[in-house]
Amino acid sequence: MQPSTSVEQAEISREQQYVDRVYARLAAMVESASAVRREGRERGLLDYTGQIKEEDYRSLFERDVLVDHAVRRLAVLDAQREGLVFGRLDHVGGEVRYVGRIGVRDAEHEPLVLDWRAPAAAVFYQATAVDPQGVVRRRVLRSQGQRVVGVEDDLLDAENAPADLHVVGDGALMAALTSARSGRMRDIVATIQREQDQVIRAPAPGVTLISGGPGTGKTVVALHRAAYLLYTERRRIQGGGVLVVGPSAVFMSYIERVLPSLGEHEATLRSVGEVVDGVVADRSDPFPCAVVKGSARMRQVLSRAARSAVPGAPEELRLYAAGRRLELGARELTAIRTDVLRRGARRNRARPEAVRALLGALWKQAGGAAGTDGAGAGGRPMSRGEFDQDVRERPAFTEFMDAWWPNVTPAEVLGWLADRDRLARVARGVLRPDEVDLLAASWSGPAGAPAPAAVPSSTARGRIGYSVEDVPLLDELDALLGEPVRPVVPRDPFDEDDGVQEVVTSYDRERSWSRGEQAQQYDGYAHVLVDEAQDLSPMQWRMLGRRGRHASWTIVGDPAQSSWPDVAEAEAARDAALGVRTRRTFHLDTNYRNSAEIFDLAAEVISTALPDVRLPRAVRETGHPPTHLTTSSDGRPDAVRAAVGELLDAVAGNVGVVVAGPRADEAARWLAELGDDAAARVVVTTGLASKGLEYDGVVVVEPAEIAAESPVGVRTLYVVLTRATQRLVTVGADGGWRAGPTTPDGTTGPAAATDRPA
Ligand SMILES: Nc1ncnc2c1ncn2[C@@H]1O[C@H](COP(=O)(O)OP(=O)(O)OP(=O)(O)O)[C@@H](O)[C@H]1O
Numbered sequence: 001m002q003p004s005t006s007v008e009q010a011e012i013s014r015e016q017q018y019v020d021r022v023y024a025r026l027a028a029m030v031e032s033a034s035a036v037r038r039e040g041r042e043r044g045l046l047d048y049t050g051q052i053k054e055e056d057y058r059s060l061f062e063r064d065v066l067v068d069h070a071v072r073r074l075a076v077l078d079a080q081r082e083g084l085v086f087g088r089l090d091h092v093g094g095e096v097r098y099v100g101r102i103g104v105r106d107a108e109h110e111p112l113v114l115d116w117r118a119p120a121a122a123v124f125y126q127a128t129a130v131d132p133q134g135v136v137r138r139r140v141l142r143s144q145g146q147r148v149v150g151v152e153d154d155l156l157d158a159e160n161a162p163a164d165l166h167v168v169g170d171g172a173l174m175a176a177l178t179s180a181r182s183g184r185m186r187d188i189v190a191t192i193q194r195e196q197d198q199v200i201r202a203p204a205p206g207v208t209l210i211s212g213g214p215g216t217g218k219t220v221v222a223l224h225r226a227a228y229l230l231y232t233e234r235r236r237i238q239g240g241g242v243l244v245v246g247p248s249a250v251f252m253s254y255i256e257r258v259l260p261s262l263g264e265h266e267a268t269l270r271s272v273g274e275v276v277d278g279v280v281a282d283r284s285d286p287f288p289c290a291v292v293k294g295s296a297r298m299r300q301v302l303s304r305a306a307r308s309a310v311p312g313a314p315e316e317l318r319l320y321a322a323g324r325r326l327e328l329g330a331r332e333l334t335a336i337r338t339d340v341l342r343r344g345a346r347r348n349r350a351r352p353e354a355v356r357a358l359l360g361a362l363w364k365q366a367g368g369a370a371g372t373d374g375a376g377a378g379g380r381p382m383s384r385g386e387f388d389q390d391v392r393e394r395p396a397f398t399e400f401m402d403a404w405w406p407n408v409t410p411a412e413v414l415g416w417l418a419d420r421d422r423l424a425r426v427a428r429g430v431l432r433p434d435e436v437d438l439l440a441a442s443w444s445g446p447a448g449a450p451a452p453a454a455v456p457s458s459t460a461r462g463r464i465g466y467s468v469e470d471v472p473l474l475d476e477l478d479a480l481l482g483e484p485v486r487p488v489v490p491r492d493p494f495d496e497d498d499g500v501q502e503v504v505t506s507y508d509r510e511r512s513w514s515r516g517e518q519a520q521q522y523d524g525y526a527h528v529l530v531d532e533a534q535d536l537s538p539m540q541w542r543m544l545g546r547r548g549r550h551a552s553w554t555i556v557g558d559p560a561q562s563s564w565p566d567v568a569e570a571e572a573a574r575d576a577a578l579g580v581r582t583r584r585t586f587h588l589d590t591n592y593r594n595s596a597e598i599f600d601l602a603a604e605v606i607s608t609a610l611p612d613v614r615l616p617r618a619v620r621e622t623g624h625p626p627t628h629l630t631t632s633s634d635g636r637p638d639a640v641r642a643a644v645g646e647l648l649d650a651v652a653g654n655v656g657v658v659v660a661g662p663r664a665d666e667a668a669r670w671l672a673e674l675g676d677d678a679a680a681r682v683v684v685t686t687g688l689a690s691k692g693l694e695y696d697g698v699v700v701v702e703p704a705e706i707a708a709e710s711p712v713g714v715r716t717l718y719v720v721l722t723r724a725t726q727r728l729v730t731v732g733a734d735g736g737w738r739a740g741p742t743t744p745d746g747t748t749g750p751a752a753a754t755d756r757p758a
Pocket residue numbers: 173176177186188191192193196212213214215216217218219220221558561592593691692693694722
């Protein structure tokens with residue numbers, strides 16, 4: 001029976017009463033956590049003034065732990081103002097349970113709300129009409145702030161439903177899928193589907209691989225999984241942290257709110273160009289150059305570069321020791337360097353070894369003990385120890401070492417390779433001459449590394465200039481070169497400052513929490529989540545592998561959307577990074593983003609290029625098929641403006657305008673005339689940069705150009721055509737791209753879009 005509005009209103013008011021009770025309890029919890037923090041602060045201020053006795057340190061430490069806990073708790077509670085309670089389960093027999101973003105108990109410790117990640121809440125996501133698992137009705141509460149504005153019910157077990165049980169609403173999932181997109185990904189905690197829940201709650205150890213076509217929720221599910229793991233394995237995971245890696249800075253800001261909205265603040269989010277500390281790269285190299293830099297062959301090139309002579313290094317060592325003139329020439333020096341580094345030694349770590357090898361060669365040249373007769377103490381032959389000390393103390397030797405074996409940074413070594421001849425030498429037999437040309441040009445051009453001599457250190461390179469593809473190369477070099485051996489400075493065990501600082505760290509932690517600085521760089525993450533993994537090059541896999549040596553992994557990807565050409569090479573590198581860990585594979589099959597009409601067009605385009613591709617099923621029909629505007633190049637700006645204007649009227653959320661890379665600036669100029677209101681809702685982006693993102697309306701400019709941008713451009717076009725939730729317009733010289741002109745066998749093609757002149 002169709003429920004009346006008054007029934008729905010009555011249900012909403014009843015739910016509101018319960019929700020009010022929960023918020024009141026939350027306020028009390030916030031107050032008590034604040035009180036602990038306040039008290040801790042007062043004690044901490046005492047510490048700074050030094051008015052504290054030694055025996056108080058212990059209680060202060062305990063206090064510090066309490067304060068730290070209170071601060072973390074407050075951060076979680078503060079994030080839960082919006083839609084804290086979102087679900088209700090009515091069980092057979094009348095038991096009612098509420099599900100929310102965090103668990104809340106009343107003053108008597110009775111549960112008011114179950115945390116969505118708790119085992120008891122799993123049934124909220126798992127129960128279906130076929131398998132109700134003791135649930136009669138599942139209800140989703142829609143809220144604005146703390147106000148309940150709607151309820152959406154699923155009746156799962158009609159036979160066991162009491163007579164007065166009301167069922168209202170059209171279904172929470174459809175309401176969520178048709179809502180406007182704001183440019184930030186939202187959590188889906190109220191509407192997680194059963195097959196998604198299985199992925200989220202999969203056991204932590206090993207590697208969880210999530211595949212699926214566009215819009216199947218891979219990203220959002222992986223993020224909920226991270227929140228789930230932080231909840232169920234908090235101790236293990238908080239120790240090392242969670243690293244979330246995605247394709248670009250724009251993508252990272254698109255997803256950055258999901259974990260905090262689920263009460264989790266402790267993941268480190270990095271785009272693939274920012275994984276290495278101190279380097280921020282957001283520019284990609286042109287495709288042919290990117291392919292060479294990403295290839296596993298670079299490993300050998302870099303390994304040779306890391307072992308090569310420093311540019312301008314002295315070619316001979318001459319000094320006076322043991323009463324005679326000693327000299328090592330270029331050939332001997334090269335042999336010593338090669339020998340020291342041959343056994344996999346890391347260059348910066350191996351300096352003491354290089355010194356020993358030089359001393360050995362000089363001792364031999366001096367003729368050993370016999371040859372140094374008369375130069376030792378009391379006119380005796382020198383001992384080896386005396387000889388070494390004599391040489392080491394000579395300024396000529398120290399100066400030589402500094403020039404011949406300086407500590408070098410990854411940035412410097414990469415800078416050396418801007419010299420084409422040098423690069424050709426280290427790449428001999430590994431890279432082709434045209435590949436050497438590409439790399440040398442990329443590192444010596446205006447945006448590339450400066451000439452070798454001008455690269456004193458990585459900081460001097462600044463935080464700009466490197467491409468995304470350079471970052472794994474720097475990281476590889478870092479691993480090859482190693483940290484310099486530093487003299488150990490003994491610490492004063494009675495240093496009081498250190499003690500006091502330790503006691504008051506809750507302030508530091510609190511300050512860094514409020515500044516959002518809790519994300520630190522770990523090398524040994526406990527869990528690594530990689531999104532858009534199909535695009536990672538072998539060198540990028542090596543970089544990530546170093547950060548998750550002991551981690552469990554969640555890896556998300558769709559081969560049909562891949563922009564990396566050599567899939568087998570990347571898979572081999574991925575397998576090497578993951579080692580022997582157990583793999584668990586999930587495939588998601590429902591496209592929740594696109595309308596069926598939009599996905600049909602995208603599906604036809606990709607099927608032409610990849611006939612065996614496994615396509616998801618789009619669940620929503622809008623009655624709005626994509627349209628194609630045919631235009632000449634002169635008419636293009638007007639046509640794009642018209643299409644954007646039309647979409648701004650048709651949809652409530654954002655409109656994306658996707659162009660081939662070289663057209664990005666031009667397209668931004670076309671749209672500048674649209675005014676401020678429009679500018680706030682329109683985003684111009686490129687095919688590659690649109691990965692992982694979504695907009696309510698999308699205008700694709702010259703799809704054929706996007707498909708022609710690289711040998712795998714048709715896969716990028718597939719990505720682009722699957723970004724829209726509601727409306728899609730393509731604008732171009734013709735509709736030939738629908739026939740798949742860049743595809744291997746694309747002589748005929750689909751014509752799903754409605755053609756109309758611009
Ligand atoms: N259970 C769900 N409830 C509500 N919305 C959902 C659900 N599952 C997915 N979505 C929505 O579908 C859209 C697509 O999700 P997401 O971006 O995670 O997909 P994806 O598989 O990573 O896509 P792509 O591979 O194309 O980048 C998002 O808006 C997401 O919020």
